[in-house]
Amino acid sequence: MTTTPPRTLTIAGSDSGGCAGLQQDLRTFFACGVHGLTAVTAVTVQNSLGVTGVHTVPPEVVAAQVEAVATDIGVQAAKTGMLATAEIIEAVAGACDRVHIGRGRTPFVVDPVAASMHGEPLLHAAAMDSYRTLLFPRATLVTPNLDEVRLFTGLDVTTRAQQRDAARALHDLGPEWVLVKGGHLRGDPECLDLLYDGTDFHEFVGPRFATPHVHGSGDTLASTTTAALAKGHDVVSAVAAAKDFIVESVRAAYPVGAGVGPVSPLWRLPDAATFLTP
Numbered sequence: 001m002t003t004t005p006p007r008t009l010t011i012a013g014s015d016s017g018g019c020a021g022l023q024q025d026l027r028t029f030f031a032c033g034v035h036g037l038t039a040v041t042a043v044t045v046q047n048s049l050g051v052t053g054v055h056t057v058p059p060e061v062v063a064a065q066v067e068a069v070a071t072d073i074g075v076q077a078a079k080t081g082m083l084a085t086a087e088i089i090e091a092v093a094g095a096c097d098r099v100h101i102g103r104g105r106t107p108f109v110v111d112p113v114a115a116s117m118h119g120e121p122l123l124h125a126a127a128m129d130s131y132r133t134l135l136f137p138r139a140t141l142v143t144p145n146l147d148e149v150r151l152f153t154g155l156d157v158t159t160r161a162q163q164r165d166a167a168r169a170l171h172d173l174g175p176e177w178v179l180v181k182g183g184h185l186r187g188d189p190e191c192l193d194l195l196y197d198g199t200d201f202h203e204f205v206g207p208r209f210a211t212p213h214v215h216g217s218g219d220t221l222a223s224t225t226t227a228a229l230a231k232g233h234d235v236v237s238a239v240a241a242a243k244d245f246i247v248e249s250v251r252a253a254y255p256v257g258a259g260v261g262p263v264s265p266l267w268r269l270p271d272a273a274t275f276l277t278p
């Protein structure tokens, strides 16, 4: 009998285009050798050009999915993506408490998704406070991009020094660790992601590729980190592994549709492209 792989849970929205959201989380989990579980929060009508509809799942159904998989299948690490509303955030916080997901217990990565990469909102404005009071204090790690940093702290980050100020301000909101992602620091010739635990900074620097196809890059980074935590890495080595993984995934990005294509965890499965070739 084969050994059961570690189980990772994503609490996230569906992207019908398969580039971001829970679809990207699941394929990243698969490529990282963990069994992916899902608690669906919302269905988005989305393609490579943007989001044209959002339909949320009732909060009690989101909570029930978390509890159903955690109590039977077990969760070694969990992450959140699009949570959409204050009511869903409240339900997620309650369910995670009941099944012992959160800092000091099962590792919990909170990716505070606020908008699509095309700028369409994926979070109600009224839900910002729920993130601050209910999720950041429960998080092992929060992973904001620079737009989310501005929303949560009011800080505009245009330099690496300001990235450090932002990490300090976010850490004050209660998470154990903060990763301020630098993908949006367009003037920087490299991509620096900055990790902070309230004492030490850790810098993860990678190349900045010229590709426009970076849809799902934040989801891939957070999912890989979650998979590494489930396999027993500490936060610093999990983020280091995730940074190596995202660099290869951006290098392997491909176009779909008329707009922005996804970064691709498929680089990890080199045989897959030729498998099933007639």
Ligand SMILES: Nc1ncnc2c1ncn2[C@@H]1O[C@H](COP(=O)(O)OP(=O)(O)OP(=O)(O)O)[C@@H](O)[C@H]1O
Pocket (backbone or CB within 6 Å): 020, 116, 117, 144, 145, 146, 181, 182, 183, 184, 191, 192, 193, 206, 207, 208, 209, 210, 211, 214, 215, 216, 217, 218, 219, 220, 221, 243, 246, 247, 250
């Ligand atoms: N052009 C690029 N080349 C290489 N790495 C990149 C590039 N753009 C982003 N990254 C990396 O991808 C990860 C996600 O960063 P980013 O700041 O873009 O997050 P995000 O906006 O949440 O992503 P998305 O909304 O596209 O899912 C980071 O590790 C970042 O350094």
Ligand SMILES: Cc1ncc(CO)c(N)n1
Pocket (backbone or CB within 6 Å): 012, 013, 014, 015, 020, 021, 022, 044, 046, 081, 082, 113, 115, 116, 117, 215, 216, 217, 218, 219
């Ligand atoms: C469902 C969903 N989650 C997250 C993002 C952001 O990457 C997106 N575009 N769509």
